[in-house]
Amino acid sequence: MKNLIAIEWMKLRRLVTMKVILIIYAVTVPLIYFCLRFIEVGPFSMPDYIYEFPNSYNFVAYIASWFNLLVGVIIMVFTSNEIKYKTQRQNVIDGLSKRDVIFAKFGIVFLFSVAITLYVALVGWIFGLIYSENPGDMFNGLEQIGAYFLTTLGYFSFAFFFASMVRMQALAIILYIFSTFIESLIGLAVAREYSQFFPLKTFSNLIRNPFFEMVDPTMDGQPIPDQFILGQGWSAIFAIFYITCFVLISYWVIKRRDI
């Protein structure tokens, strides 16, 4: 596996798409977080506790999750390049098994999720250290980072799966970018409240919306409709199920396909 990852890294490290998107991500996430303090809506302004432990982890993770699709484009381009340039085929001709091809890519997906999760944790930690009165709380709220890891792993596995199935790069990327939207439309049309079990919805449900929790749900005297919302724990189990499916289906299909 170490060797497979080394091979993938040789290809990935020089991919310009990756560098550009990662720089955008690395700069924008902390910047947006930092700028939250300047938001004022009428009498309402952001309280300082959004930067304190344990909330800092949740806020950064939530903001970072807006960029999941964008970062997933790296995986998308990386995977579909192999099909477009027929290098996947060449890798097999040169001696990789089809299993190697799939698991090497998934290994990269996994490490990529680890890397950007660590980055998000770091940003949350630094903000927490600066703004918290009690830095000893730094280990609280780390479960939000764990949730963020699963979310990214979910989105990236989906990107990888999607790129492997839709073999035309341009079409695959466009469909991928609109996939959340498309999933919501399908959800509204056919599944209603069950749409929260859909994969992308599951991944996004993993991250609690900290802004939502700041607002009193009964603000205008109207209780929110009695809707069943999947908790984080269940979402995590569903997410792991979907991730496993994406990898296994990709493997199953490519194993049988002429490449």
Next chain:
Amino acid sequence: MAEKVLSIKGLSKNYKDFAAVKSISFDVEQEMVFGLLGPNGSGKTTTLGMLMGVIRPSGGEFSWFDNGQKDENRRRIGSLLETPNFYPYLTAWQNLEVVAKIKGIDSPKETIDRVLKIVGLSNRSDSKFKTFSLGMKQRLAIGATLLGDPEVLVLDEPTNGLDPQGIAEIRELIIRIGKSGKTIVIASHILDEIQKVCTHAAILRDGKLLQVSTIDALIGNQDVRLIKVGAEEMSKVKSIINEAPNYSIYKEGEDSLIIRCTRETTAADMNKFFFDHGIVLNQLSVFSESLENQFLEIIKNS
């Protein structure tokens, strides 16, 4: 008996409503330079694709090195199928580094430098693949097949898209590699190419194996030579040929004829023949593409 490098039994590939390869069987032994000869669409690439693990056979089996169809076998084979496939945003060197890593080559640096030198790309080793001309891409692909000194080379139309000089260079290279004791399997639709580099050949048509033999037997089979002649009075030339027992018309042109004759016939014989019949030729040449046409003859007659 020489060791078997490759053994194929009843290999087939069916697409939905079309059989691309129909139960072919043959063996390739060590140190053979084995040609797979057939027109476009005869199933050469499909066959090689199955042997190289990228196309799933519909039936039959094959075995490399008496070791079945294991993925690791392919690391001992250098292969170029159809087009050169590389990462356009990586340099020639970096691309070969990826291949070397896949093949598990120990000291990639020296190997890559050596291979780039062999295919004459040393001075472009740091250029990105996307900046390469077609010929350079093809040479890089040949270079990639040589990485790690593989026991076997599998090449599909290796001179495709090259200019005449490039074609000559690549053929020279293949002959040299073949003489160094390596086994080579090479697919081509150009008989001339197969004849120049191969020791053995199999002929494919419509996915069927027509013939497997040594090159000498294959070429010797055909006692045909084609000679092109032209004269002022073409109608007279035609009638003379039609009456001659040893000659026949192969193809009629505007102001010339291609005549089919025995292999021993020389241009001098032909000239004398017409002179004896009172005709002075203003065109006379032993048809240079005759080998191609002989190959077409084999295809047509079987």
